[in-house]
Structure formats: C-alpha cells, structure tokens
Amino acid sequence: MAVYTEIADDELACFIAGYDIGNVVSLKGIAEGVENSNYLLVTDAGPHILTLYEKRVDPNDLPFFIGLMEHLASRGINCPQPVRNREGQALGMLAGRPAAIVTFLQGMWVRRPRADHCLAIGGVLAELHIAGEGFELTRHNALTVDGWRPLFDRASARADEVMPGLADDIRAELDLLESTWPTDLPRGVIHADLFPDNVFFLQDELSGVIDFYFACNDFLAYDVAVCLNAWCFEPDGSLNVTKARALLAGYQKVRPFTPAELAALPLLARGSALRFLLTRLYDWLNVPPGALVAPKDPLEYLRKLRFHRMVADVSAYGLIL
Ligand SMILES: Nc1ncnc2c1ncn2[C@@H]1O[C@H](COP(=O)(O)OP(=O)(O)OP(=O)(O)O)[C@@H](O)[C@H]1O
Numbered sequence: 001m002a003v004y005t006e007i008a009d010d011e012l013a014c015f016i017a018g019y020d021i022g023n024v025v026s027l028k029g030i031a032e033g034v035e036n037s038n039y040l041l042v043t044d045a046g047p048h049i050l051t052l053y054e055k056r057v058d059p060n061d062l063p064f065f066i067g068l069m070e071h072l073a074s075r076g077i078n079c080p081q082p083v084r085n086r087e088g089q090a091l092g093m094l095a096g097r098p099a100a101i102v103t104f105l106q107g108m109w110v111r112r113p114r115a116d117h118c119l120a121i122g123g124v125l126a127e128l129h130i131a132g133e134g135f136e137l138t139r140h141n142a143l144t145v146d147g148w149r150p151l152f153d154r155a156s157a158r159a160d161e162v163m164p165g166l167a168d169d170i171r172a173e174l175d176l177l178e179s180t181w182p183t184d185l186p187r188g189v190i191h192a193d194l195f196p197d198n199v200f201f202l203q204d205e206l207s208g209v210i211d212f213y214f215a216c217n218d219f220l221a222y223d224v225a226v227c228l229n230a231w232c233f234e235p236d237g238s239l240n241v242t243k244a245r246a247l248l249a250g251y252q253k254v255r256p257f258t259p260a261e262l263a264a265l266p267l268l269a270r271g272s273a274l275r276f277l278l279t280r281l282y283d284w285l286n287v288p289p290g291a292l293v294a295p296k297d298p299l300e301y302l303r304k305l306r307f308h309r310m311v312a313d314v315s316a317y318g319l320i321l
C-alpha cells in the first residue's frame with residue numbers, strides 16, 4: 001500500500017476548506033501504487049482522489065502533469081481532472097508535500113489482461129499521442145537512455161544481492177543501448193507508465209487512464225514498447241504473441257507506425273525493459289523505513305529484457321512486415 005505520508009485531521013480540514021467540494025466525509029489510504037501517497041477523499045460532493053507527491057516527483061514538473069490532464073481531457077481522453085481551489089490553484093501543500101485533488105474515475109483495472117484489452121490499449125495509446133499534440137509545456141524524460149546509468153550507479157554496488165551477476169549484465173546492456181539508441185523517431189507527449197493498474201475498464205470497455213506522473217516528451221514508439229512489456233507477457237515470462245499483435249494492431253488503426261518506428265521497436269522494448277528493471281531494482285534496495293509499500297520484482301523485467309535481446313525484428317511481436 002503506497003501511503004508514505006500521513007495527514008492530520010486538522011491539516012486536511014484546513015486544506016479542503018479552500019475548495020468548493022463540501023465537507024470531508026472520509027479519507028482512506030489507497031492500497032495500490034508505489035510512487036505517491038494516494039487517498040480516496042469522500043466529501044459531500046462525492047469521491048475524489050487526493051495525491052501527495054513523493055520522492056521521484058520534482059515539484060517543478062507538477063504544472064506539466066496537471067496541465068496535461070486538463071489538455072487531454074479537453075481533447076476527449078477520459079482521465080482525471082485536477083480540481084481547482086477557490087483561488088484557481090490546482091496545486092497546494094499538505095502535510096509538507098505538494099498535493100492535488102483530482103476527479104474520481106469509475107472502473108477497475110484488469111488483473112489478467114486478454115487480447116481484447118490489449119487491442120483497446122493500443123487504440124487508447126495512439127489516441128493519447130494524437131491528443132497530446134499542441135500541449136504547450138514540455139518535459140524531458142528523466143528515465144530515458146541518458147538517465148539510466150546515473151540511476152544504475154545508485155544501485156550497482158548492491159545489485160548482485162538481488163541476483164549474482166546482475167550488475168555486469170546491466171552494465172553490458174547500458175553500453176549497448178547508449179551506443180545504439182535511436183535519435184530521430186517521431187516524438188510527442190507520452191504516458192510512459194501505461195501499465196494495467198493505470199487503465200480502468202467498465203464491463204470490458206476501456207473507461208479511463210490515470211497516473212500521468214511519468215508523462216514526458218519522447219519517442220511515441222517508446223510508449224508502445226512500454227505497453228508491450230507491461231501488457232503482453234504471461235506470468236511465466238513468455239511473450240503472448242496474440243496479445244502483442246492485438247496491441248500493435250489497435251495502435252496502428254489510429255496512428256500507423258512509420259517504418260523507422262517498426263524497425264526500432266525491439267531496441268525500444270529492450271530500453272523500456274531496462275528502465276523498469278532499474279527503477280524496480282533501486283526501489284527494492286531502498287524501501288523507506290515504515291512505508292506501506294510492496295516493492296515490485298526487478299527480475300520480471302530482466303526476463304523481458306532477455307527476451308527482447310533474442311528478437312530480430314517486429315515479426316516476433318506478431319506483425320507481418
Ligand atoms: N482518478 C482516479 N480515480 C479512481 N481511482 C484512482 C484515481 N487515481 C488513482 N486511483 C486509485 O489509486 C491507485 C494508485 O494511483 P496511481 O497509479 O496514480 O498511484 P502511483 O503511486 O502513482 O502508482 P504507480 O505505481 O502505478 O505509479 C490506483 O490504482 C487507483 O486504484
């Protein structure tokens with residue numbers, strides 16, 4: 001359960017008094033997520049999500065995230081809407097942390113994604129990329145190729161505690177990716193963390209997308225690679241080609257890939273696997289004392305990385321070239 005910061009009753013009352021959302025009925029920590037502290041805040045006006053932004057979120061990035069949710073929603077993407085207080089501010093301070101209230105989205109995330117879910121994910125990802133056009137703020141991806149080695153340096157000394165030989169394996173991968181990473185693919189605003197727990201479905205219909213706190217400007221196809229890794233592998237570590245084909249087909253229907261994007265996909269998938277291996281490794285080795293959080297398995301992403309190392313081209317993901 002990701003609740004790193006507790007909120008005192010009087011602090012909450014004072015914070016909420018600045019908004020037109022009535023009185024607090026209840027506040028409950030949410031038993032999901034690993035990044036920020038999230039609370040289900042019920043007021044006279046209904047349910048909301050109260051987020052306190054934690055460690056990996058740079059407060060300077062918050063206007064980008066808040067503005068992006070507003071931009072995407074105005075372009076028809078069903079995502080949380082920041083609630084502004086009486087002074088027109090969407091961001092405040094609560095319990096010593098930057099904080100925001102966003103609208104509550106109905107739906108449940110799917111624990112066992114099927115091919116039809118993957119098809120829908122491909123579609124919504126492409127819609128999101130198109131809807132992101134024209135958003136005036138920009139944010140560098142702190143977790144792309146130039147950010148991976150500095151992150152690894154903070155975990156490398158203890159990496160072999162997780163698996164003997166892991167540090168050398170990662171070092172070799174970094175060497176390769178740093179020298180071959182693409183430079184000229186189509187770019188735009190990407191979600192960068194569109195995992196199953198960030199997408200809601202209602203009766204098998206995709207009902208909304210949440211958690212824009214890694215969103216940034218980067219290669220659009222890198223976002224596809226993140227989704228391939230997050231949605232299309234089975235618990236035994238194998239790629240489900242039917243799901244991968246569905247995800248790519250869902251995307252293509254809305255925004256066709258360029259030939260360069262298709263050629264780069266196996267490499268982007270390696271990079272995306274390394275990104276989540278590294279953040280999970282760092283988190284695994286650095287659980288804050290007393291935090292209610294279950295760190296995620298870094299080695300799941302080592303297995304995905306090893307799969308992509310063997311891939312020659314996108315036909316491995318079910319696409320006919
Ligand atoms: N707008 C929303 N409407 C409904 N539920 C929400 C909303 N935002 C967050 N939640 C709930 O809170 C949980 C955690 O939210 P979120 O994924 O944003 O947290 P996080 O700590 O940033 O997680 P992650 O580890 O995925 O980065 C979600 O799985 C969902 O149950």
Ligand SMILES: N[C@@H](CCO)C(=O)O
Nearest residue numbers: 034193195276280296
């Ligand atoms: N989606 C990430 C956690 C949040 O960044 C993971 O599964 O490692």
